[in-house]
Amino acid sequence: MSTWMVVASVWAMFAVCVVLFVRGASPHVHRSDDASDQGGRTNRDVSRAEV
Numbered sequence: 001m002s003t004w005m006v007v008a009s010v011w012a013m014f015a016v017c018v019v020l021f022v023r024g025a026s027p028h029v030h031r032s033d034d035a036s037d038q039g040g041r042t043n044r045d046v047s048r049a050e051v
Helices: 003-025
Strands: none
């Protein structure tokens, strides 16, 4: 393998890892404006399965 291929492969792997890290570190909270559909429960009581 040529030197440029190794350098390009390392940079591509770094870029993929950065993208995956940023996507995993971003919050996945979807808050609705209408809280009446929760049935009087707070945000802490609502599990992710109900979203």
